[in-house]
Amino acid sequence: METLDALKYRKAVRKYKKEQIKDTELETILAAGGIAPVGMGDYASIHVTVVQNPEILKKISSAVKAAVPEMNAPDPIYGAPTLVVVSSKPNERMPTIGDFNTGCILENMMIAATDIGVGSIFMLLPVFAFTDPLLVSKLKIPSGFKPLATMALGYSDEPAVSKELKNKFETTILR
Structure with a gap:
């Protein structure tokens, strides 16, 4: 698939088949994240966790429901068989750089996933589940x-x- 086609077909998938993605597909998606731009090339400041264990996925889903009771979805992770968690080390000099790095990494991964026929959705809510130390x-x-x-x-x-493919933003071009 061409890059622009992958961008046009990428969408927030909220309904998944139960079948687990192939290891080769996961490796491709992770590799795409690994070539994302990261501030100052500090890849050591990023950690990626992949959760495919159904028991842990259920615990995350339950924890999200408990942390965000107003969310009315029966499953906050939409029954996806894989959840990718991107973590960053805090940076005192540039406090928001981890957020930007994470966005770039996940966007690369989502485009790669679309390219190889894997659905994805970017989510912030599961982070609320990670206040439980266990x-x-x-x-x-x-x-x-x-x-x-x-x-x-x-x-x-x-x-x-x-x-x-169209620009949906109000745009100012200064020439």
């Missing part, structure tokens, strides 16, 4: 790292539809 210990996030965002992965149970 759950965090199951995720094996290294000390000093803070989870910033997550992405669900799986085969979409929704049809792929191409969007029109």
Whole structure:
């Protein structure tokens, strides 16, 4: 698939098949995240956790429901068989750089996933589940790292539809 086609077909998937994605697909998606731009090339400030254990996924889903009771989805991770958690070490000099790095990494991963036929959705809500020390210990996030965002992965149970490539923002061009 061409890059612009992957961008046009990428969507927030909220319904997944139960089938787990292939290891080769996961490796490709992770490798795409690994070539994302990261501030000052500090890849050591990033940690990626991949959760495919159904028991842990259920605990995360339950923890999100408890932390955000107003969320009315039956499953806050939409039944996805894989959850990717991106964590970053805090940086005193540039406090928001971890957020930007995480966004770049996850965007690369989502475009790569679309390219190979894997559905995805960027999610912030599961981060609220990571206040439970027992759950965090199951995720094996290294000390000093803070989870910033997550992405669900799986085969979409929704049809792929191409969007029109167009600018939706108010834009000012200064020449």
